[in-house]
Each structure stands twice: as C-alpha cells, then as structure tokens.
Amino acid sequence: MDTKNQHFDRDLGKIMAYLEEGAYLKARDVLMNYVAADIAEMLEDILEDLGMDKAVILFRMLPKDVSVDVxxxxxxxxxxxxxxxxxxxxxxxxxxxxxxxxxIDVLEELPANIVSRILEKTPRDERRLINEFLNYPEGSAGSLMTPEYIALRDDMTVADALAHIKRVGMDSETIYLCYVKxxxxxxxxxxxxxxxxxSDDSKLVSDLMETDYVYLNVYDDQEEVAxxxxxxxxxxxxxxxxxxxxxGIITVDDVMDVIEEETTEDIERMVGVMGDDERKKYLDLGVFRHVKNRLPWLLFMTVALMVTGSLINQFESVLSQVIVLVGYLPLLMGTGGNTGTQTATLxxxxxxxxEVDLKDIFKVLWKELRVSICLGVVLSAFNFLKIILIDQQPPLIGLTVAISMILVVMxxxxxGGTLPMAAKKIGVDPALMATPMISSVTDMVSSVIFLFTASILLGIAI
Amino acid sequence: MDTKNQHFDRDLGKIMAYLEEGAYLKARDVLMNYVAADIAEMLEDILEDLGMDKAVILFRMLPKDVSVDVxxxxxxxxxxxxxxxxxxxxxxxxxxxxxxxxxIDVLEELPANIVSRILEKTPRDERRLINEFLNYPEGSAGSLMTPEYIALRDDMTVADALAHIKRVGMDSETIYLCYVKxxxxxxxxxxxxxxxxxSDDSKLVSDLMETDYVYLNVYDDQEEVAxxxxxxxxxxxxxxxxxxxxxGIITVDDVMDVIEEETTEDIERMVGVMGDDERKKYLDLGVFRHVKNRLPWLLFMTVALMVTGSLINQFESVLSQVIVLVGYLPLLMGTGGNTGTQTATLxxxxxxxxEVDLKDIFKVLWKELRVSICLGVVLSAFNFLKIILIDQQPPLIGLTVAISMILVVMxxxxxGGTLPMAAKKIGVDPALMATPMISSVTDMVSSVIFLFTASILLGIAI
Known part of the structure; x- marks a missing residue:
C-alpha cells in the first residue's frame, strides 16, 4: 500500500532517533507528515520501544485536533x-x-476510578446517555452504535434538510445517511x-425517503451486524x-473490526482455543489466561487419545506378532486426521x-465420497509401492496398509463433512474445536480399521 | 438481524408455492416487499430449488430499475x-x-462469446475503458476499482462543486468523496x-481539500487494499x-468481500488446501479440482508420516519388550499435534x-515456554494418575509417559510459535499448511522423545 509518504519505516527510525536525543520538535515535524492512522501506528511502536514517557511527551506535542484523531x-x-x-x-x-x-470504547477500557472522574465532568444529559450506552451487552449492536446521526422530519424540504445538516455539522461517516423520525x-x-x-431544493423529504430500509435491534449480536x-x-x-x-446507527468502519474479531474467534475455536469475553491481543494476555483458554479442550482430547490407546492395546496380539505394523500406525492415523481436517475446514x-446450506448435506457427502475415493486410491498406491520397494516388506503388509488407507480416507x-453440519443442525458453532475433535475420532477409527484389517488379512486372532 | 419484513423464510416459502402453481404475479407481489439484496437471496434459492426457468421468469417480471439492483x-x-x-x-x-x-465483475464471469456480443453494443469510449479494466490482474487494486467518481477542479467554489455533483448525479457510495485533479x-x-x-458556498475547493491523502496503486494486491x-x-x-x-476509486463495500476471501484463503492454507486462481464455492468446484487442491500437501505429509514410521521402527527392541508403550504412542503424538497447532494458530x-511482530519472537517464545510448562505439568499429572490407577501399570511406565509429555508439549x-514467524521472516505465507506441517514434525519428534525416554528409564538398549 502506498501512502502519500512511502518512507514509513525510515521516518519511524528517524523519529525514534530524534526522541532518543531528546529532539522532540524535530520528531514531531517528521511525524506531522502523516495522517492520523499512521501517526497512531508510529506512536504504538514508540510506546513499545522507548516507553511511555517519550510517547506521551510526543503525543502532547501534537496539535489538539490531530491528537484527538490519533x-x-x-x-x-x-x-x-x-x-x-x-x-x-x-x-x-x-x-x-x-x-x-x-x-464509549475508551470508557469501557479505563479503570473505574478514572471513568467516574471523567463522568463527573460530563454534562448531565450526556452522562445519562453514556451510562445507557455502557449498559448494552459487550458485542451487541447497542455497544457498536453511535447516537450521533442526522435526524430529519418528513415535512422538511430538501433546502430545509440541507440547511439543517449544515447547522448541526456532524462528523465523518455519520453524515451520509439521514434518518426521518x-x-x-x-x-x-x-x-x-x-x-x-x-434533488431539487423544493422537494419534500417525505417524497424522497426510502421506507423499505434495513435495520438492526440494539440486542442483535455483532455477528448479525457483520x-x-x-x-x-x-x-x-x-x-x-x-x-x-x-x-443510534452503526457505520461500516466500525464493522470491519467486528468481521476480523468474529473470524479470529472462529479460527481459534477450530483448534480448541476458548475465547475470553473480551478479545485481547496475544501478547497482552497473561500466561494463566492462555493456559485457561487452552487447557479444557486439551484435557478432553487427552481422554480421547487415552481411549485410542486402549483400543490399540486390544490388538496387542496382532502388534506383538507383526511389530512392523506399529511403524505404519502413525501413517494411517495422521492421514485420517489430515484429510478429515481439510474437509471440515472447507x-x-x-x-x-x-455457500453451503444444511440442506446440501447429501451433495456434500456425495462430493466428499468421490473426492475421498480418488485421494484414497492415489495415497494407497503410493504407500503400497513404498512398502514393497523401499521397506522391502511382504505384499500382504503393503495390501493391509493400502486397503486401510482407502477406508480411513473415506x-x-x-x-469431516458431517460433523460441522451436524453441529450447526443442533445449534452448536460448527467451528467449535473441529480440528481436535476430528483428529481424536479419526485417530480412534483409523487405528481400529488398520489393526482389524491386519488381523483379517494376516489371519491373526485378536 | 431484523429487516423491515421479519418473515423472510415464510415469505420465501409462499413465493415458491406460488411459482409452483404458476401464480407469478402473486409471487412477484410478495417479493416486492423486500430490498434488492433480499430479493437476490430469494432468487438464488428459487434458482436452486425450482430451476432456471421459473427464476428467470420471475426476474424478468421485476421493475427494470429493481432488476438491475437485484x-x-x-x-x-x-x-x-x-x-x-x-x-x-x-x-x-x-x-x-x-x-x-x-x-466488470459480470463480464469477467461470462463466456467469451457473450462478452464480445455485449461489447459490440457498447459505445466505443466505454468499450476501451472496459477492455482496460478487464486487463488488470485478478486480485489487483485495478480489478476492484470503479472509474465512476466525482472529479473537481481546485478553482471551483463550493457552489460550483455542488452544482457539478448535482449535474453528474453519480451512483450510491461513489459520491461521498470527490477528487480534485x-x-x-x-x-x-x-x-x-x-x-x-x-461549508460556505463561496469557499474554494483548493482551500477545503485534503492533500495528505492515502492512495493505492493499480497493481497493489487486494490484500494490501483490505x-x-x-x-x-x-x-x-x-x-x-x-x-x-x-x-479509479475503490469503495468500502467492495472490500468486505475481499476481506472474506483473503481470510478464507488463509484458513484453507493453514490446513493444506491449495487455492484456485479464482475462488469458487465449495459446491461449484468439481471433484477433480477438489482432489487437485488437496492432494499435493497430503502426499507431502504422507512422506513425513513414513519417516515417522521408520523412526518408530528404530525402537523396535523397546516396543517389542514393552508392547504396552504402543498404546501410549498416539497420546504423545496427538498431544504434540494439538498443542502445537493451538500455538501456531494464535x-x-x-x-x-x-498484534504480533517479527521482533516479538523472544516475547512469544518466553510466553509459550511458561504456558507449555503449566500445560505440560497438568496433562502429565493427569496421565500419570490414569496410568497408575486405571491402567494399573507400574509407576515407571507412568513416569515415562509423564516426562515425555512435558517435553513434547514444550x-x-x-x-508452533517459531514456525509461523520463521516463515514470515523468509517471506513465505505463515498460514501455508501450518497445521499439517506442525503435526508432521511433532509426530516425529514426539515419538522419538517418548521412545528415547522409555529406553533410558526402562533400561532397554535401542
């Protein structure tokens, strides 16, 4: 991305050097070549590398209106x-x-004592409004909206409306849609x-306004908002x-962050990381919170893996007679996990x-069945040849692995195709720990398929 | 989400019933209660369930201006x-x-013969512009932009500018920012x-315009745009x-899709699914394309799993003397994969x-080290107790598993923390097949750690 000044990193280095020398004015002059979002990004880096004091001094040297934006x-x-x-x-x-x-976002982040210090100095009307907004549940449409919008009456003419807009001013994005109450x-x-x-100045707002509009409820979840x-x-x-x-109204710029947040939550759930109520950055989250978020599903998976272990031990007679089979166990289990995870993710x-609907379940399964047969055959052939030619094992071992492989992939x-749809059907988030759940189950099933196939083909009683 | 009419599904059912009876006018009347995006969603469902013919008839019955929006x-x-x-x-x-x-988006989707039929009827100027736009690489800023923007001159007054805007009209989002050339x-x-x-009518555009603006280059990748x-x-x-x-200009509504697309690509890469040049919906992609997208990394992982198998076979003497260890192998390998994937995903x-920068590598590793010790100790203790109390195995077996477990998790x-950062450092997409790569490597390392620990603790020569 090009911004007007393409020397972001170089200039940031310069600013840091000036700050270290104490040449604040020079640092500010370089900084002022950038737009607010860039200045904020630089301040973040300065805060991290040079500490709070220098960052705050620099922040206070910004022109007042710029400082608010930053x-x-x-x-x-x-x-x-x-x-x-x-x-x-x-x-x-x-x-x-x-x-x-x-x-509202700032107040939600601040410690309670500072919030009350700030609210004390806020005019009573606004204080009431702030308190009302602070009460909307985290992640609801109410917590994302702003009460700053242009309100018109339907009996205004276009000229009245434009004059009204000019008078109330109103900031940035919020001006482009006006609401008739x-x-x-x-x-x-x-x-x-x-x-x-x-439109012509004399037209009436009531003739121009759109009455077939889309709206949200204050308690709608931010996912619905996105x-x-x-x-x-x-x-x-x-x-x-x-x-x-x-x-209030919600503007699109505030929704971009929500989309990011929701996607991140989905991805983390897929690998069995629980979210906190309030998403924090990776580095800002303490060690014990990280442990708390990751431990529950790891314990669950440990239990599943224990069960897999017990299942494998049931085939002790097969394994002890043909110990080489142990070496192929990870192959079957791993392939099961990898192929299942691919499908589940898609x-x-x-x-x-x-793109996919619950009613498409049979289409999905039919497609996955054909895909799995193709993949299974290719992977089986590959493994069969390797086992015969490189491992120099008897063909029956190769055949055992090859047949198990096709069954495991299928x-x-x-x-992997059914689980997310079943989860959605019963109202559970399909992303919820999909990866670990699938690898746990395919581990179990793969090892049983493999050892059972072996006991039959090799003629060993279980 | 509430739209004005909250009975979307019920009304869609009604419309389908009318269409099946051939009562097109009634179907259209229900449809017309909705905004364009909703009508489009209904048409999609109708097309899928009742087929092309009925959907097209209904589409043609829409008022012309609505039909374009839809x-x-x-x-x-x-x-x-x-x-x-x-x-x-x-x-x-x-x-x-x-x-x-x-x-441009529509033309990119259409078969070449229809495109040329359409272009024949397009005025020459526009045809040239269309051809130019069709030439920007897929996924570049050029392919996302529109040439429809308001161009002003810096010597215009506000009144001139507003009169100009009124004259050229201009659609939807593109009107809210004007460009001075x-x-x-x-x-x-x-x-x-x-x-x-x-602003006052007499002010000059040159005094009001922002010259510190952010811009993109036509060849910037859509990821940079997002x-x-x-x-x-x-x-x-x-x-x-x-x-x-x-x-041209890019408007925010076109970027929402890009964000979705880029995230989807990342997620698919994480589990080793290769993307097509042009992302297609899951159901629209043929079986062989699915196979082609998924096979390469599966083959790669198969090779890795074969290596793991050979490594395990090196410990044949350990395994054949204490065959119960085989049952704990999936536990160690699975835990390694699960914990590594969690970290890599975060x-x-x-x-x-x-949120995380390359220079944070030591902070990341320090955090993961502490997290892994906590998690490792809890999981080890849990497994140790289960092995002693439920499996009734000797404490030395429990200790072998417990010690290996801590080492594996660490x-x-x-x-899992290093790999994505190393990938980024050498300019490879960190998401690229992260999950399979990590489980392949941890499989190998886990089994070696486990069997090596066992051979030492149990005093068995390898």
Missing amino acids: FSYLPGDDQADIIQAITDREISYIMKELDFDDK HADRKLEGIVSLRTLVI EAFKKYGFLAIPVVDNEHRLV IIRGLSLD FAKLF | FSYLPGDDQADIIQAITDREISYIMKELDFDDK HADRKLEGIVSLRTLVI EAFKKYGFLAIPVVDNEHRLV IIRGLSLD FAKLF
Whole structure:
C-alpha cells in the first residue's frame, strides 16, 4: 500500500532517533507528515520501544485536533495508558472531541476510578446517555452504535434538510445517511445525503425517503451486524429498540473490526482455543489466561487419545506378532486426521460464508465420497509401492496398509463433512474445536480399521 | 438481524408455492416487499430449488430499475446463467445501468462469446475503458476499482462543486468523496461531500481539500487494499497509476468481500488446501479440482508420516519388550499435534492482525515456554494418575509417559510459535499448511522423545 509518504519505516527510525536525543520538535515535524492512522501506528511502536514517557511527551506535542484523531486510532490499552499519563484538562478536551462511539470504547477500557472522574465532568444529559450506552451487552449492536446521526422530519424540504445538516455539522461517516423520525421517535424512513444533494431544493423529504430500509435491534449480536453489512453493503444501518424507536446507527468502519474479531474467534475455536469475553491481543494476555483458554479442550482430547490407546492395546496380539505394523500406525492415523481436517475446514468456511446450506448435506457427502475415493486410491498406491520397494516388506503388509488407507480416507472425509453440519443442525458453532475433535475420532477409527484389517488379512486372532 | 419484513423464510416459502402453481404475479407481489439484496437471496434459492426457468421468469417480471439492483447482488455464476437466458435487449439495459465495477465483475464471469456480443453494443469510449479494466490482474487494486467518481477542479467554489455533483448525479457510495485533479490528470487532493455541504458556498475547493491523502496503486494486491481500508477506516480510497494519475476509486463495500476471501484463503492454507486462481464455492468446484487442491500437501505429509514410521521402527527392541508403550504412542503424538497447532494458530492470527511482530519472537517464545510448562505439568499429572490407577501399570511406565509429555508439549509450543514467524521472516505465507506441517514434525519428534525416554528409564538398549 502506498501512502502519500512511502518512507514509513525510515521516518519511524528517524523519529525514534530524534526522541532518543531528546529532539522532540524535530520528531514531531517528521511525524506531522502523516495522517492520523499512521501517526497512531508510529506512536504504538514508540510506546513499545522507548516507553511511555517519550510517547506521551510526543503525543502532547501534537496539535489538539490531530491528537484527538490519533487517540481514536490507538488500541484500547494504549489509550488507557495515555489517559493515565495526561492531565485532567487534556482528558476533558479529548473526551469532548471524540466521536461518541469511540468515547464509549475508551470508557469501557479505563479503570473505574478514572471513568467516574471523567463522568463527573460530563454534562448531565450526556452522562445519562453514556451510562445507557455502557449498559448494552459487550458485542451487541447497542455497544457498536453511535447516537450521533442526522435526524430529519418528513415535512422538511430538501433546502430545509440541507440547511439543517449544515447547522448541526456532524462528523465523518455519520453524515451520509439521514434518518426521518416520527414525533414519537419511531424511525420512518432513510434518505441519503446523495439524494438530497442531487434533488431539487423544493422537494419534500417525505417524497424522497426510502421506507423499505434495513435495520438492526440494539440486542442483535455483532455477528448479525457483520452479516447485515456484508449482505447489503450499506455505509450505515440504523439501530432501533424494541419499540422501534431509533436509538443510534452503526457505520461500516466500525464493522470491519467486528468481521476480523468474529473470524479470529472462529479460527481459534477450530483448534480448541476458548475465547475470553473480551478479545485481547496475544501478547497482552497473561500466561494463566492462555493456559485457561487452552487447557479444557486439551484435557478432553487427552481422554480421547487415552481411549485410542486402549483400543490399540486390544490388538496387542496382532502388534506383538507383526511389530512392523506399529511403524505404519502413525501413517494411517495422521492421514485420517489430515484429510478429515481439510474437509471440515472447507465445510465450516462454506457454512459461514453461506455457500453451503444444511440442506446440501447429501451433495456434500456425495462430493466428499468421490473426492475421498480418488485421494484414497492415489495415497494407497503410493504407500503400497513404498512398502514393497523401499521397506522391502511382504505384499500382504503393503495390501493391509493400502486397503486401510482407502477406508480411513473415506471415513475421515465423510466424518469431516458431517460433523460441522451436524453441529450447526443442533445449534452448536460448527467451528467449535473441529480440528481436535476430528483428529481424536479419526485417530480412534483409523487405528481400529488398520489393526482389524491386519488381523483379517494376516489371519491373526485378536 | 431484523429487516423491515421479519418473515423472510415464510415469505420465501409462499413465493415458491406460488411459482409452483404458476401464480407469478402473486409471487412477484410478495417479493416486492423486500430490498434488492433480499430479493437476490430469494432468487438464488428459487434458482436452486425450482430451476432456471421459473427464476428467470420471475426476474424478468421485476421493475427494470429493481432488476438491475437485484442482478448486481447475485453471485457471479447465477448472473452468467441469467444473462444467457434473457434477451439481448434486456442484457443491454442491465449492462447500461450497472455500476461500472459490477459490470466488470459480470463480464469477467461470462463466456467469451457473450462478452464480445455485449461489447459490440457498447459505445466505443466505454468499450476501451472496459477492455482496460478487464486487463488488470485478478486480485489487483485495478480489478476492484470503479472509474465512476466525482472529479473537481481546485478553482471551483463550493457552489460550483455542488452544482457539478448535482449535474453528474453519480451512483450510491461513489459520491461521498470527490477528487480534485490537475489538468494532467494527476490527483491533487480529496474533499468530502460532507465538507462541501457544511461549508460556505463561496469557499474554494483548493482551500477545503485534503492533500495528505492515502492512495493505492493499480497493481497493489487486494490484500494490501483490505489492509488499507481496515487501517484507515475510509469509505473510499483513490487508485493511481505509476504516473500518479487518478484512474479509479475503490469503495468500502467492495472490500468486505475481499476481506472474506483473503481470510478464507488463509484458513484453507493453514490446513493444506491449495487455492484456485479464482475462488469458487465449495459446491461449484468439481471433484477433480477438489482432489487437485488437496492432494499435493497430503502426499507431502504422507512422506513425513513414513519417516515417522521408520523412526518408530528404530525402537523396535523397546516396543517389542514393552508392547504396552504402543498404546501410549498416539497420546504423545496427538498431544504434540494439538498443542502445537493451538500455538501456531494464535501466532498466525496475531501476525495477520498485526498484534504480533517479527521482533516479538523472544516475547512469544518466553510466553509459550511458561504456558507449555503449566500445560505440560497438568496433562502429565493427569496421565500419570490414569496410568497408575486405571491402567494399573507400574509407576515407571507412568513416569515415562509423564516426562515425555512435558517435553513434547514444550517442544510443540515452541515449534508452533517459531514456525509461523520463521516463515514470515523468509517471506513465505505463515498460514501455508501450518497445521499439517506442525503435526508432521511433532509426530516425529514426539515419538522419538517418548521412545528415547522409555529406553533410558526402562533400561532397554535401542
């Protein structure tokens, strides 16, 4: 990506060097060539490498309006650090200027004593609104929305509406869709700034507004919020309460982070990592939290692996007579796990992108059956030849491995296709520990298939 | 998510019933209660369940302007199907009305003969532009952008600019940021519609425009495009050619799909599924393409598993003397794979979200070391007790498993943390087959650790 200044890393190095010399003004001058998001990124690095003090001094040297923008781009924990290092007066300024939804995000991150110190200085009306917003559950549409939107009445003309917009100003993204409300605060329709700008001044808002609009409820989960934005491609979606009163809007820029967060959660669940209520960065999460998030499913899988072990021990007579079979056990178990995981991942992704539907189960299984036969035959042939030619084992051993291999791949693919769909059917997240679950089950089944096939082909009683 | 009409599924059922009776008008009336994105979703289902003919008849009954919107929301393959089923006149209408970037997407999906039939009827200027756009590499910024943007001159006043915007109209998202160009087509600055609307009519564009803007190059990869949108949170970003001439803009709604696509690619790579040049839906991809995408890494892993098998066979004397150890082999190998995969997934995600940086490698390893000791001790104790109390094995066997377990978990976590960072360091995608690679290596190492520990503790010569 090109930004206007393509020398990001070089300039960051320069700034750090200036800061180490104490040449703050020079550092600031280089910094000021960048847009707020870039300055925030640099400050993050400075904070990490040179420590809080230098980063805060530099932050305080930014022009006031720039500093608010930069602040809104910083990650939550850095915001909290900065808030604790600057004066009350500076805090008040930043809080006053921040967009409402950013303000709520900051307050959610701060320690309670600082929050109450800030709220004390906030005008009563806004304080009530903040408290209301802080009460929406984490991850709900309510916690993502901002109450800053343009409200119009349906009897306004285009000229009235534009004059109103000019008067209230309103920041950034929130201006491009305007909301028409009844006297009872219920949402009546939506009109875009585009429509207002290209329409005749004398037209009435009621004739221009769209009444077939999409909306969200304050208690909708953020996953549904992300779905709605992906599906409709709107810049903003209004959020209403249970009485259909307009309480806020969600803008697309805030949804990009949600999409990232939801995907990350899915991926982590797939490998059996439990999420915290509030997602923290990898490095910010303490050792014991990491242990707590990872241990439960590891214990579960350990039990499954113990069962596999016991199953294998049932075939002790087979193994002790043909000890070379032990060397092929990982091959069968590993192939089962790998092929099953591939299928499960494709299906989980397909389900979450709505490419695959529950009613497609038979199509999925039919496809996986054919794919697994092709893959199984190729892998079997490969292994058979290796066992005969390189390991110099008798053909019967090769045949045992080859036949087991086809059966294992077929089982793993069909199981890997069924499990996520079954999970979805009973209302469980299909991503939930898919990888470990599949490898545990295929381990068991693969070893039984292999040793059972061996006992039959080699004529050894179990 | 609530849309205005909350009875999506019920209404879809109704529409299908009407269609089966041939009551098309009734079906259309129900359909018309929905917004374009919803109608498109219903048509997709109708196409799948009732076949092309009924879906096309219904599509043709939509009011013309609605039909274009609906068309733009349909997936590429359904668009191609519909284009082939409607008349040239209808095609011309849809093509004329589609946003330019949607038009390019449609043309990319269509068979060559239809594309040339469509291009024949396109005015020469537009045809040249279309050909130019069709030439940008798949997945480049050029292939995502639209040439439909508002161009202003810096000597315009706000009143001039607004009058110009009103005159050219311009669709949907593309209107909210206006681009100021030099006479030589080079990009000079950006001014938002918001700024124009809230500023005095007599002000000059040159005084209002932002000259510190972020831009992309036509050949930037779509991953960089997505990064830029996530980082800056803009509604649109201008795209320039190598001479810094403005050639188009990318709007945020087109980037949401890219984010999905890139994440899907990452996830699939993690489990060793190769992507096609053009991502197709799971069900649309043929059996042999599925085989082709999955086979290469499976073969690679098979070789790794063969090596593991040979390593295990080196310990034949240990295994044949204490055959019960075979039953604990899957436990050690499985635990190694599971714990290693957990760590690798967290690190890959951290890297792709920029939460973890290459220079954090020692922090990562230090954290994983502590986490792995905690997890290793808990898992070991659990296994030790189970082996003594339930399996009734001698304590030395339990100790062998317990000690190996701690070593395996430590190795797996440190390896799972190092591998993705090493991959990134040498410029390989960290997600590339992370899961299979890690389980292959930990399989080998785990079995060697286990059997080596056993041979020492149990005093058996290898």
